[in-house]
Amino acid sequence: MSTIPKGPRPKHLTVGRIGLYCFIIMCALFFLMPLYVMIITSLKDMDEIRAANILNLPKELSFYAWPKAWSQACTGFVCEGLKPGFVNSVKITVPSVIVSVALSALNGYALAFWRFRGAYFFFGLCMFGAFIPYQVMVYPLLKIEDFLGIYSSLPGIILVHTIFGMPILTLIFRNFYASLPIDLFKAARIDGGNFIKIFFYVIIPMSTPITIVAVILQVTGIWNDFLLGLVFAGRDNQPMTVQLNNIVQVDYGVAEYNVDMSATILTSLVPLFVYFISGRWFVRGIAAGAIKG
């Protein structure tokens, strides 16, 4: 029986669709598997872990690994868990993100709207800076910071994160601002705005999506950083990632996998949280830049 075409086209579940869904589900499972293992391992006691049934659910839930990872696990000679590392990471991340995002927004604004002499050269320099692997610059930067007397200190590590964040953030902001209608900027100039006033009153209120993208990039980047924190932060300001490494990499005693797992989850909670609350904005911001840029 054939029906006359009318109204919305009927939706058919084709073989291709089914295959696609299967593939997507398998991909999701594949990437969720490690998380699953981490969570169930962190909820087992050591006896059960030694039984080596890595995929089995815990027979008996044991939560002792979590508080231990947070406040008792040994990171080298001290046994205060990850808590001090968390505090350090916050102390490093918050100012680094604020300073680097604010400066990059200003840079991007200047590059996009005030086409000063050499702006293109500067833009090229940013591109260059964004793609150099930072390991190359670690040693020279260390010597410079030593000379300045801020090596192994909180301002030292904040400066390093700000410097490494700025090229790519400047590019992102510049491209976003370049996609805004230039007439807005012209109107603001006629209305009497100067460099700073236009930035604060006209440009910043329109920067929400791209600022969120920049903040996400910086928070996750700085929070997850290990190398720079290890080299530049100094013993008193070691970020959470460095302390996590110290917990996991034990040279003596027993490797407590449940503690390791819970410590790792704890460390990655902040970036995960940031993604979950802002994923919508992230996509929107990236798309806004991509389509119009």
Add this chain to the structure above:
Amino acid sequence: MVCAWNSSWGNKGVSMKNSVEVKNISFSYGKTEILNDLSLDIKEGEFMVLLGPSGCGKTTLLNCIAGLLDLTDGQIWIEDDNVTWKEPKDRHIGMVFQSYALYPSMTVEKNLSFGLRMMGTAKDLINEKIKKAANLLQINELLKRKPSQLSGGQRQRVAIGRALVRDAKVFLFDEPLSNLDAKLRAELRYEIKKLHRDLSNTMIYVTHDQIEAMTLADRISVMKDGLIQQLDTPKQIYNKPANLFVAGFIGSPSMNFLNAKFKKSNQNIIVGNKQIDISKYENINKLINDQEVVFGIRPENINIEKNENSIQCKVELVEPMGADTLVWTSFEGNPISIRLEGSSNFNLNDEISISFDINKSSIFDSKSEERI
């Protein structure tokens, strides 16, 4: 260039004093020269329209006057003040953009007051001025809305209001109506004209729309390739276009052109096998024998009454436009349009006899393309 001062200047505010003087300015983007040694004087209270196809430099000229672009050479004077090196905000100008350029994060009220707030104007005064502008433009109900909640026409009203509240001496319009639909365009055109009548500020208006130019302007400056082709009243530009470009650009449907040769002996021009008597042409004395010319005649200046000079043609196409009917025929292989009354009835292949109103025609030299 002859500047015709005639009685069609109805505006009370037009004086002999110059409001804006553009003195020998040049502008180039890198190596591309957009404007070269261009000069233009705009009288106080005058409505000057810069008209031309895209890429002719009209918007660049406006941006130079506004101070949004730095000149390569020359000077800009506004109200007897050399503003060449001054910031846009110090030039006593207000500008309206094609894209409206309203600040999206601010309400209409904040948009209107932004300029005044930047200048540090007292709050009472700001409110008073906003009220006045809002009344004038009938946007009272919109003051608390964001630009995204407005229609195109409302947005452009607000943009005009933003220029109004600043008490600008000179208003600059950069194709303000191009983003609007035909109906709104006509509506706002009317209001801009009324605004000029009531405020009698100097206004400089960039457009590529000849209807806007004709209806609004005191004087039109027709531009092409960074040069002013003709600077005159709309009437003069329409009736006595300075060259072929202006003749073809102004008027819709556009002027009919016929390539011809002038014969001094009988004061005729020869088009193909036909002869047209042009003894009544105003500048007939300036034509020389055997001169190659282009004969230009507007569609409404062709008659279809039979007389001793009329020529038989066949109707090839009829375009009814309501008020008028456009009839297409061909004259010695050249398509020709004739504008007739809307009530006239013609069918394909009807025989018509046409004759030209030589008084209202224009004759151009083929080589120089200048009007004779």
